[in-house]
Amino acid sequence: MSEFDIAREVEGSRGRYVIRQGGHEAELTYSISSPTMVIADxxxxxxxxxxxxxxxxxxxxxxxxxxAEGFRIVPLCPFVNAQRRRHPDWADAFNV
Known part of the structure; x- marks a missing residue:
């Protein structure tokens, strides 16, 4: 894994992972479709x-x-989808 401190924020059916560094924020946002399905958007x-x-x-x-939590990822986000293709060992985590 990385050296970044990643926070996970969830509000209702929306969530995001965020890295705050030097006054800047990098984020990955997602929608919770069901308890077993998350759409990375x-x-x-x-x-x-x-x-x-x-x-x-x-x-x-x-x-x-x-x-860890037993959900699958729908990679709607082009970056997430590109990373999925680069890491075939992640196939178990995706629903494509």
Whole structure:
């Protein structure tokens, strides 16, 4: 995993993972479709955090939580989907 401190925030059927660093926020947002299905819909990394691995760290955390909590990820977000394709060992966490 990464060296980032990643917070998980959930409000109703929406959630996000966020990295706060140097006054900047990188986030991965998702919708909770059901107790066993989460739709990853957006990943945003500000220019100040680009190239640091922040985006990948957010997806790694989502995959780890999916495995630990028994839900599957629908990778609607292009970045999450690209990372899924780069990591075939994550196939068990995705619903595609």
């Amino acid at each position: 957006h990943t945003g990394v500000p220019d100040a955090l680009r190239g640091t691995g922040a985006g990948l760290a957010l997806v790694e955390r989502l995959v780890a939580d999916a495995r």
